Amino acid sequence: MVGKAIFSGDNVMSHRSGRHFLQIPGPSNVPDRILRAIDKATMDHRGPDFGVMARQLLDDLKPIFKTENDVIIFPSSGTGAWEAALVNTLSLGDKVVMYESGQFATLWKGLAERIGLEPQFIESDWRHPVNPAEVEALLKGDKADEIKAVCMVHNETSTGMVNDIAAIRKAIDAAGHSALLMVDTISGLGSIDYRHDEWGVDVTVAGSQKGLMMPPGLSFNAVSDKAKKVSEFSSMPKSYWSWDEMLKLNATGYFPYTPATNLLYGLSEAIAILQEEGLDNVFARHARFAEATRRAVQAWGLEIVCKDEAARSDVLTAAFMPDGHDADAYRKIVLENFDMSLGNGLGKVAGKVFRIGHLGDFNELMLAGTLCGVEMGLGLAGVPHNKNGVAAALDYLAHGGNAAPA
Numbered sequence: 001m002v003g004k005a006i007f008s009g010d011n012v013m014s015h016r017s018g019r020h021f022l023q024i025p026g027p028s029n030v031p032d033r034i035l036r037a038i039d040k041a042t043m044d045h046r047g048p049d050f051g052v053m054a055r056q057l058l059d060d061l062k063p064i065f066k067t068e069n070d071v072i073i074f075p076s077s078g079t080g081a082w083e084a085a086l087v088n089t090l091s092l093g094d095k096v097v098m099y100e101s102g103q104f105a106t107l108w109k110g111l112a113e114r115i116g117l118e119p120q121f122i123e124s125d126w127r128h129p130v131n132p133a134e135v136e137a138l139l140k141g142d143k144a145d146e147i148k149a150v151c152m153v154h155n156e157t158s159t160g161m162v163n164d165i166a167a168i169r170k171a172i173d174a175a176g177h178s179a180l181l182m183v184d185t186i187s188g189l190g191s192i193d194y195r196h197d198e199w200g201v202d203v204t205v206a207g208s209q210k211g212l213m214m215p216p217g218l219s220f221n222a223v224s225d226k227a228k229k230v231s232e233f234s235s236m237p238k239s240y241w242s243w244d245e246m247l248k249l250n251a252t253g254y255f256p257y258t259p260a261t262n263l264l265y266g267l268s269e270a271i272a273i274l275q276e277e278g279l280d281n282v283f284a285r286h287a288r289f290a291e292a293t294r295r296a297v298q299a300w301g302l303e304i305v306c307k308d309e310a311a312r313s314d315v316l317t318a319a320f321m322p323d324g325h326d327a328d329a330y331r332k333i334v335l336e337n338f339d340m341s342l343g344n345g346l347g348k349v350a351g352k353v354f355r356i357g358h359l360g361d362f363n364e365l366m367l368a369g370t371l372c373g374v375e376m377g378l379g380l381a382g383v384p385h386n387k388n389g390v391a392a393a394l395d396y397l398a399h400g401g402n403a404a405p406a
Helices: 032-038 048-065 078-087 103-114 132-140 165-174 225-231 243-250 261-277 279-300 327-338 364-380 389-398
Strands: 021-023 070-074 095-099 118-122 147-153 180-184 203-207 219-223 316-320 340-344 353-357
Touching (some): 048 070, 070 078, 070 243, 078 147, 078 180, 078 203, 095 103, 118 132, 132 147, 147 165, 225 243, 279 316, 327 340, 340 364, 353 364
Parallel strands (some): 021 340, 095 118, 147 180, 180 203
Antiparallel strands (some): 203 219, 316 353
């Protein structure tokens, strides 16, 4: 029977042996080292030891963003950092340019509208990265300088697509426009290359629960000197998200309100793990696993959402189900039979797409197990596919990522 659970019976199982495979594109798997770090006694967040720890942590964060600028930590999800970026730099009625790379870009647009901004949304089919020429044309047409910011998602988690942020900066400069460049790299930071300073980003938005391998609960704004200067003239209401008090107290390692102390312990350990592996090695590992996954998906005969091969994400792979097959029904079969969670389709691709996360604390055997679960699930769900996807990925991995191009 298609989709019938392998371990079904009269008794409901209360225990599944082995670890759950969390293969959504974030939150990602949290290493035991980080869990142990979080599990320490909470210290006095006004005491001297905390100030030393937090000041060092704030400094250690900068190389992850590849910046010499300040990085602000908020106790929130990435949505909070979205709002912080906007309310600290803009005023009611300001226009901002945004690009419809997927669901998260759409949600950021919705947030901007709710707080009183006027997004100029470049619409897209969710399958191609932003065309910098479109951004340049919009800015050149803004003779009155009404556009105050260009807001882009770096790694779009809903579609598995990466936008070229350096090219967007070049487009802004080519237009001779003063707009700030704000970038959401919530799912990219710590997994794929990101360069806040070199790419001329004014505000970078990030979160703890993806490439940083942390539980959800921390978010970040990396802010340029230009962004800090502009923030002095922002008239948006803000208190919790305000940069000024945060930066003042951060200078000595403290916060204007109670920080998420134990998550900061975990973040310190996460940075140590990234430092030990080396960021370039981290990025190469993600690229290798992404290529193996794409080879598997293509060998199965499924279609990858992002049509531009150069823009496909090394963090996740999003694939369409064949016509007549529901992606969520398929994901349910995989979960019930193999105790593995795959990412669901969001927004306009809901029910049409499933997403395979291959980010964070992840190795070859974990990827092999993930792809085996996907392939077995395709069979149980009765989805038409070729049965050599896992073999294609393993062949690539076994050759150290040096197999001939597919």
